[in-house]
Amino acid sequence: MKKDKKIDPYKTPVLLTQKAYKRIVGYAIRYANEDLNPDKWREVYGILVGSIENNAKVIVKDAVPMVVGDRAGVKYENKQYVDMAQIDASVFERSIQDNKTDFIIGWFHTHPGFGFFYSPIDCMTQLGYQIPNPYAVGLIFDHSEKESNLHFLGIAGLRLKDPDLGISSTYDLIELKYELEEKTMVEKVEKTIDKIKKNMENVLKEIKYIDEVLRKKALAQLQRNFGLILVPKENLIVTDDEEVAEEDERYLYEWDPEFFKKSYRIPKFREKIEKVVVAAYDELDELNENEEKEKYENKKKKFIKKIQNMLKKPNEWYDKIMDDFSKRIEIIFPLYSYLDTNERKVIEHFEERSSEYYKILDELNKRAELKLEEK
Numbered sequence: 116m117k118k119d120k121k122i123d124p125y126k127t128p129v130l131l132t133q134k135a136y137k138r139i140v141g142y143a144i145r146y147a148n149e150d151l152n153p154d155k156w157r158e159v160y161g162i163l164v165g166s167i168e169n170n171a172k173v174i175v176k177d178a179v180p181m182v183v184g185d186r187a188g189v190k191y192e193n194k195q196y197v198d199m200a201q202i203d204a205s206v207f208e209r210s211i212q213d214n215k216t217d218f219i220i221g222w223f224h225t226h227p228g229f230g231f232f233y234s235p236i237d238c239m240t241q242l243g244y245q246i247p248n249p250y251a252v253g254l255i256f257d258h259s260e261k262e263s264n265l266h267f268l269g270i271a272g273l274r275l276k277d278p279d280l281g282i283s284s285t286y287d288l289i290e291l292k293y294e295l296e297e298k299t300m301v302e303k304v305e306k307t308i309d310k311i312k313k314n315m316e317n318v319l320k321e322i323k324y325i326d327e328v329l330r331k332k333a334l335a336q337l338q339r340n341f342g343l344i345l346v347p348k349e350n351l352i353v354t355d356d357e358e359v360a361e362e363d364e365r366y367l368y369e370w371d372p373e374f375f376k377k378s379y380r381i382p383k384f385r386e387k388i389e390k391v392v393v394a395a396y397d398e399l400d401e402l403n404e405n406e407e408k409e410k411y412e413n414k415k416k417k418f419i420k421k422i423q424n425m426l427k428k429p430n431e432w433y434d435k436i437m438d439d440f441s442k443r444i445e446i447i448f449p450l451y452s453y454l455d456t457n458e459r460k461v462i463e464h465f466e467e468r469s470s471e472y473y474k475i476l477d478e479l480n481k482r483a484e485l486k487l488e489e490k
Contacts, residue, residue, distance in 0.1 A: 122171055124249035128290040129272050131254070133300060135163065135178040136268065136293075139223050140304045141311055141453040142180035143256050147227035150312070156227040158184045159455070165220035167250050175252065178223055180455040219244075221252040228259045231271040231288065238275065238282045245278045252289065261301070268297055311453060318450045321443040322461050329443075330465045333436045334472070341429035342382020343475040385475075388425050392482050395422065399487055415485055422483040429476060437469065 139161065147156035164177040221244050224237070233241060237253070244251035253273045261269025272291040275284040293300055338344055395418035402411040447454075447462070 124170075125274050125276060126289070127167075127171065127173055127250055128292055129173045129175060129252050130292045130294065131175050131270070131272075132177075132294045133303060135165075135175045136270065136300055137304050137307050138178040138180065138452050139254065139256050139270065140258075140261075141307050141450075142178075142455065143225045143227075144258060144308050144311060145315060145453065146183055147225060147258055148308075148312075149258070153228060158225050158227065160184065160224045161222065161455075162219050163221040163223055163252065163254065164217055166216045166218070167220070170250075173220060173250050173252055175220060175254070176217060178254075180453060182455055182457070220248070220250070221254070223254040223256065226255050226257045228257065230257055230260065231255050231273070233273055233275075233286045235282055238284065238286065241273070241275050241286070242278055242281065242284075245275055249278070268293070268300055307453075311450060314446075315450060315453070318447050318454075319458075321446050322454075322458055325440065325443055325465050326461045329436060329440055330461075330468060333432075333439075334465070334468055337429065337432050337436065338382070338472065341384045341432065343385050343429070343479070344471055345379040345381060345385070347379055384429075388422065388479060391418075391422055391425065392479070395485055396487070399485060403487060419483060419485055422479075422485075426476070426479060426483060430480070433469075433473065433476060440465065440469070 142161060143159050146159055159180065160182050161178050161180045163175050164179065165173060165175040167173055222240060224240075226232070232255075233253070241251070241253045244253070251274070254270055255273065256270045258269055261267060270291070272289045273286050274289050275286050277284045295303075399411060399415055399418070402414060444462075451459075
């Protein structure tokens with residue numbers, strides 16, 4: 116029986132989907148386009164998500180914007196490696212859930228006005244993808260190439276010919292196929308470009324508002340006035356560093372004041388309301404045990420009213436903050452796909468911090484109902 120001839124990974128064609136192409140162009144066009152002075156053009160970098168089909172074709176299904184650089188290069192910092200690891204884990208989890216085989220299949224960056232080639236640094240980056248995965252692809256987008264021909268997508272795929280040679284390896288263009296006809300791909304992406312040019316400035320203002328007003332002021336003021344989130348004592352530092360401030364997200368709810376006092380700074384509001392809740396349960400338990408029903412019901416109503424009054428303001432403040440956040444997200448959402456990791460992190464940090472506060476607030480709201488097993 117004749118064996119199938121093994122396909123050389125270097126020669127394996129790449130299929131680029133409309134979704135991936137749109138995200139690459141949408142992110143790139145923010146920093147380099149015909150309306151911007153060429154002196155202000157900047158390169159961008161991102162990762163490609165996809166799969167390998169029967170070892171015969173690479174499908175690029177999505178592109179994730181990561182970071183913007185300067186005119187001729189992108190500085191990839193440590194935090195981007197952390198971001199990429201998180202995205203990789205997220206892609207893997209989704210693949211398992213959806214019964215797919217998607218993973219990080221390569222990378223993309225832009226060469227505004229420079230064309231399609233690999234610099235020594237680009238070769239190093241490509242090595243990082245192609246050594247563990249011989250099918251890995253690097254895509255380069257140059258909007259000036261796209262503008263020079265209406266029906267040319269302005270994008271090319273490259274691979275190193277012999278990764279074992281390291282940066283001494285030569286590279287070449289690879290066969291790039293498209294999900295749709297080139298003319299259709301261009302026409303569809305032009306609509307996205309128009310939306311980005313018209314609306315991205317407003318989107319960035321909303322992201323800044325979420326960071327500067329909602330997170331650093333409104334949410335911080337909520338915690339100061341009606342503190343619920345416990346602060347580990349070893350991390351009690353005054354800092355403007357966002358990563359340091361948000362590093363420790365440990366959350367324990369079972370209330371043990373003596374334990375917490377040793378390890379955490381307990382906000383006064385949290386301590387006060389916990390004492391009222393514990394006292395209410397203790398007194399009601401005793402009345403329940405003694406079957407003093409009338410006194411039990413009266414006391415229960417009074418306690419519920421007292422606790423709910425204590426929680427009224429934090430509930431109102433939290434709801435107001437989240438309503439404001441929802442309005443901002445409605446403006447951001449249509450262009451969310453074209454934000455990079457730093458911009459997405461602003462939204463994620465707010466969501467994480469507000470969620471941390473809400474978990475405790477919601478639990479207190481439930482406990483305020485004082486649902487005991489009555490005799």
